[in-house]
Amino acid sequence: MGIISRGFSGRSREHNPELPPGQFLTEDFPVLSAGPTPRIDTDEWEFTITTETGTVHRWSWADLMALPIEDVATDIHCVTRWSKLGTSWRGVSLDTLFAGVDTSYGYTMAHSYGGYTTNVPLADLMGGKAWIAFEFDGQPLDPEHGGPARLLVPHLYFWKSAKWIRGIQMHKTDDAGFWEQNGYNIYGDPWLEQRYS
Amino acid sequence: MVSVNTETPTGRSIMIDVPGWGGNLAGQHLDLRLSAPDGYQAVRSYSIASASSGDRLELAVDRLPDGEVSPYLVDDLLPGDQLELRGPLGGWFVWRPEQTTPVQLIGGGSGIVPLIAMARAHAASGSTARFELLYSVRTPEDVFFRDEIASLASPYFAVTWVYTRRAPDGWPVPAGRVNRDVLAAATIPASDGPAVFVCGPTGFVESVADSLVALGHAAASVKTERFGGK
Numbered sequence: 044m045g046i047i048s049r050g051f052s053g054r055s056r057e058h059n060p061e062l063p064p065g066q067f068l069t070e071d072f073p074v075l076s077a078g079p080t081p082r083i084d085t086d087e088w089e090f091t092i093t094t095e096t097g098t099v100h101r102w103s104w105a106d107l108m109a110l111p112i113e114d115v116a117t118d119i120h121c122v123t124r125w126s127k128l129g130t131s132w133r134g135v136s137l138d139t140l141f142a143g144v145d146t147s148y149g150y151t152m153a154h155s156y157g158g159y160t161t162n163v164p165l166a167d168l169m170g171g172k173a174w175i176a177f178e179f180d181g182q183p184l185d186p187e188h189g190g191p192a193r194l195l196v197p198h199l200y201f202w203k204s205a206k207w208i209r210g211i212q213m214h215k216t217d218d219a220g221f222w223e224q225n226g227y228n229i230y231g232d233p234w235l236e237q238r239y240s
Numbered sequence: 241m242v243s244v245n246t247e248t249p250t251g252r253s254i255m256i257d258v259p260g261w262g263g264n265l266a267g268q269h270l271d272l273r274l275s276a277p278d279g280y281q282a283v284r285s286y287s288i289a290s291a292s293s294g295d296r297l298e299l300a301v302d303r304l305p306d307g308e309v310s311p312y313l314v315d316d317l318l319p320g321d322q323l324e325l326r327g328p329l330g331g332w333f334v335w336r337p338e339q340t341t342p343v344q345l346i347g348g349g350s351g352i353v354p355l356i357a358m359a360r361a362h363a364a365s366g367s368t369a370r371f372e373l374l375y376s377v378r379t380p381e382d383v384f385f386r387d388e389i390a391s392l393a394s395p396y397f398a399v400t401w402v403y404t405r406r407a408p409d410g411w412p413v414p415a416g417r418v419n420r421d422v423l424a425a426a427t428i429p430a431s432d433g434p435a436v437f438v439c440g441p442t443g444f445v446e447s448v449a450d451s452l453v454a455l456g457h458a459a460a461s462v463k464t465e466r467f468g469g470k
Contacts, residue, residue, distance in 0.1 A: 046323070047276070048276070048312070048322075049318075053274070053280045065281075073466070075442075077464060078463060078464055079450060080449065187442075222332075224331070225330065225331035226331045
């Protein structure tokens with residue numbers, strides 16, 4: 044319990060149990076990128092998974108669209124404290140993409156067009172927990188929000204859902220990505236409020 | 241909280257003593273937490289307007305119409321009140337006095353806050369790196385730290401004011417938004433390799449960042465900090 048702020052009452056609202064600690068609900072969809080928005084045409088887009096042997100699994104946009112596509116309804120939580128409940132996406136599950144991938148490494152680094160990186164343990168990408176998402180709210184994903192496709196890992200703070208996803212590299216150790224090197228938590232569980240390092 | 245100063249019709253700057261703070265880098269932010277007697281808490285992040293090494297820091301806050309924390313900070317907070325802060329936070333959108341590259345600061349509205357921290361750090365360190373600021377506001381009344389920005393002008397710090405809705409009387413340029421032409425005319429060219437920091441509402445930042453890339457700035461040289469928005 045903190046210092047009581049003299050005269051502060053906040054908006055009287057009941058605590059929403061669907062919100063992780065310290066989060067507030069927004070109807071907006073804030074954009075908080077660290078740099079300019081990359082503009083990638085689906086004609087030139089590709090997604091790769093690269094393993095420790097140097098094997099590269101590659102998908103073009105057409106390849107991605109030919110895979111089983113799932114409807115995803117989920118809550119998302121940004122480390123800057125806004126949350127959106129019940130957002131809808133369409134994408135390809137990482138379980139589908141990793142089906143033919145042979146790796147003994149347990150960690151990954153997601154790489155984005157424009158240079159952004161974020162690390163995610165392999166276990167957090169598997170088991171129906173992550174997608175390459177290309178539609179939000181029934182529309183093609185806007186570049187500002189990571190289109191043409193972004194990684195979607197909603198059980199972690201949303202900086203882990205790398206926008207403009209280009210590829211996933213297998214790592215032997217949990218190496219820090221961009222925000223993780225700039226003060227943010229290596230894992231990022233919103234329910235444990237793992238915001239900062 | 242030590243003292244406040246009204247900056248705009250909806251904004252004020254706030255000076256706070258934080259025992260043990262130990263200073264922060266220019267561009268960093270902090271988390272500020274308010275607690276109501278019934279246990280309700282609200283936390284929001286604020287960029288720090290100061291960049292000193294001591295225990296006193298300055299914030300500048302704009303009251304959001306539907307805000308939960310900003311109205312309290314702008315309208316209710318009184319000298320002597322206590323605040324809970326956490327930080328400093330952030331390692332990306334920062335400027336360190338050791339950096340010698342030219343720097344272009346581009347701020348929209350209250351986006352000036354981390355940028356003025358950088359301008360203050362630049363002046364305080366005696367840095368001779370070339371610094372330019374383009375500050376875009378809707379009307380002259382919306383300017384934060386007007387006098388101080390004017391006083392920072394030096395051979396190493398130049399300011400361009402842009403008024404998007406209403407310019408001061410007699411202003412040579414009609415009111416208008418920052419677009420590619422304005423940036424081409426009034427900012428350090430890409431060929432000089434500046435480090436660019438853009439801060440403000442997300443629509444402003446998005447438009448400015450796109451224009452900078454179109455003008456030849458390397459995307460990696462343009463750092464952005466966006467406040468809210470779609």
